[in-house]
Amino acid sequence: MFQRILFSGLFIFLFCLCIHVAVWRTRYPKNRPAALLFVFMVLPVIAGAALLGTDRLLTGVSISIQVLAGAYLLHFSLSAAYIMSYPAVEAVSPSLMITLMIGSSNGSGVSVEELNSTFDGKFLLEPRIKDLKDAGMLTESKGLLSLTLRGKRFVTPFIVLRRVLGLPIGGG
Amino acid sequence: MQLASNRLLKALKIKMSNQVVVILCSVAGHVPVGAIIWIMYLRDINSTAELVLASVYCLAVYNALAYSYFHLFNMSETARRIRILYEIYAAGGAMSPAQMSSYGAQAMLKNRIERLTAMKQIKRNGSRYYLDHRLIYAVSTAVAGWGSLLGIPYPEMSEFGSGRKTRLTQAVREQDAKQDAA
Numbered sequence: 001m002f003q004r005i006l007f008s009g010l011f012i013f014l015f016c017l018c019i020h021v022a023v024w025r026t027r028y029p030k031n032r033p034a035a036l037l038f039v040f041m042v043l044p045v046i047a048g049a050a051l052l053g054t055d056r057l058l059t060g061v062s063i064s065i066q067v068l069a070g071a072y073l074l075h076f077s078l079s080a081a082y083i084m085s086y087p088a089v090e091a092v093s094p095s096l097m098i099t100l101m102i103g104s105s106n107g108s109g110v111s112v113e114e115l116n117s118t119f120d121g122k123f124l125l126e127p128r129i130k131d132l133k134d135a136g137m138l139t140e141s142k143g144l145l146s147l148t149l150r151g152k153r154f155v156t157p158f159i160v161l162r163r164v165l166g167l168p169i170g171g172g
Numbered sequence: 173m174q175l176a177s178n179r180l181l182k183a184l185k186i187k188m189s190n191q192v193v194v195i196l197c198s199v200a201g202h203v204p205v206g207a208i209i210w211i212m213y214l215r216d217i218n219s220t221a222e223l224v225l226a227s228v229y230c231l232a233v234y235n236a237l238a239y240s241y242f243h244l245f246n247m248s249e250t251a252r253r254i255r256i257l258y259e260i261y262a263a264g265g266a267m268s269p270a271q272m273s274s275y276g277a278q279a280m281l282k283n284r285i286e287r288l289t290a291m292k293q294i295k296r297n298g299s300r301y302y303l304d305h306r307l308i309y310a311v312s313t314a315v316a317g318w319g320s321l322l323g324i325p326y327p328e329m330s331e332f333g334s335g336r337k338t339r340l341t342q343a344v345r346e347q348d349a350k351q352d353a354a
Contacts, residue, residue, distance in 0.1 A: 002225035006232075024322040074229060077236035084243035087251075089319045095250065095284045096312035102294055102301050103309040109300035115285070121277040128252040129269065137257060144266040147257060155257035158248040166178050167190060169248075169258050 004067050009074030016040050016079065036086060040079035044072060091131070094119055173197040174245075189290040194245050198238040205234055250287070252280060 020039050029035035048068050088096060101118070102110050129145065132138040137151030147155070162169055174197045181188055209230050217223045247254055260267045285301070288294045288308065295304040303309055 002222055002229055006225060006229055009229075021321060024324075028323065070229070074233055074236075077233045077240070080240040081236040081243075084240045085315075087247075089315050089322065090324060093315070094252075094280070095288060096308070096315055098284060098288060098301075099293060099303070099309045100312045100316065103303050103306070103312070107302070109297065109302040111300050113299075115281065115301065116278070119277065119281045124252060124277045124280050125256065128256060132253055132256060137253075138260070140269070144268055145260055146266045147260050151257050152261065155254060155261055158254050159258065159261070161245070161248055165175055166182065169255070169262075 001064075001067065002070075005070035005074065008067065008071035009078070012044050012071060012075040013040075013078045016044060016075070017082070019043070032086075032090065036083050040083060041076070044075060048072065091128070094124060173201060189287060190249055191242070191246060191287065192291065194242050198235075198242065201238065202231075202234065206230075250284070255280070 016039050020036070023029065023035065023039065052065075052068070087093075098115065098119070101115075129138065132151065133140065135150075137148055137154055139146050139148055159169065174194060177193050177197055178190075181193070214223060214226055214230075217226055263271075285294070289296065291308070292304045293306075293308040294301050296302075
C-alpha cells in the first residue's frame with residue numbers, strides 16, 4: 001500500500017510542478033500566490049474528486065480513500081515546502097545574492113564597501129514597498145506609508161509568533 | 173521544542189542564530205515524532221518492505237512540513253516585507269518612505285551578513301568577505317537556475333566590479349516590468 005501512496009504522491013507533486021513551469025513560462029500570472037495555491041492545492045483535490053467519481057461510475061470499484069488521502073498528504077507537504085521556498089526564487093533575495101556575489105568572485109572576496117554600495121535602500125526596500133502597495137497591504141498618501149487592513153491582518157500572525165517564541169521582531 | 177530552547181538559551185545567556193535553533197529543533201523532533209508514529213502504526217506492520225516504505229513516507233512528510241515551518245519562521249526573521257509592515261505598525265500605522273529607507277537598508281544588510289557568518293556560510297578576513305561553507309552558495313545557484321526555468325530574470329554574478337550593481341538593478345527592474353505586465 002505505501003508503495004502506491006509514495007509513487008502517487010510524488011507523481012501528483014511532479015505533475016503540478018510541470019503545470020507550474022508551463023503556466024509561468026507562457027502566461028506569467030499577475031496574482032502568483034493565488035496561482036500557486038490553485039495549481040498545487042486546489043487542482044489535485046478537484047482531480048482526486050473527479051477520479052473518485054468516475055472510477056466508481058465506470059468499474060463499480062472505488063479507489064481507496066486511504067491511498068488518496070495518504071498520497072495527498074505527501075503531495076501537500078512537498079507543495080507547502082515548495083510554495084514557502086518560492087518567494088526566494090521570485091524576489092531577488094539579498095542573502096542569496098550576497099553568497100552568489102562572494103562565490104562568484106573567484107576567491108578574491110568582496111569588500112565591505114562594495115556590499116554596502118550594492119545593497120542600498122533603492123535595492124533592498126523600494127521594490128518590496130512597491131510589492132506591498134501592489135498587494136494592497138500599504139497605501140501612500142500625503143507622503144506617508146500606511147498599513148491597510150489587509151496589511152495589518154497579514155503582519156499580525158508573525159508578530160504573535162515572535163511573541164509566543166519569546167523573540168523580538170526579526171531584523172529583516 | 174523551539175519555545176523551550178529559546179527560553180533555555182536565554183537563561184544560559186548562550187547566543188545562537190535563531191535559524192540554527194529551528195534547524196536543530198527540527199532534527200531533534202525526529203525522535204518524539206518517530207516514537208509516536210512507531211507506537212501508533214509502524215510497529216504493527218509485519219512486512220519489512222512495507223515498513224521501510226512507510227518509514228520513508230513518514231520521513232518525507234515530517235521533513236517537508238518541518239522545512240515549511242523553517243521558511244515560515246524565517247519570514248518572521250528576515251523577510252523585508254514583514255519588517256516594513258512591522259515598522260509601520262510599530263510607528264502607529266504611518267511612516268514616511270525616507271524614514272523607512274534611512275533606518276532600513278544598512279541594518280538589513282548588517283543582519284544578513286551576521287546571519288550568514290553565524291551559519292558559517294561566509295567569513296570575514298580583513299575588510300573582505302569570502303565563502304566559508306558552500307551550502308547556501310549551492311542553494312543560491314540552484315534558485316537562480318530554477319528562476320531561469322520559470323522565465324524569471326535573475327542577475328548574472330559571474331563578473332565582479334561596478335557592473336554587478338548595474339546587473340542587479342537591471343534584474344530587479346526586469347522582474348518589476350514582468351510583474352507589471354502580468
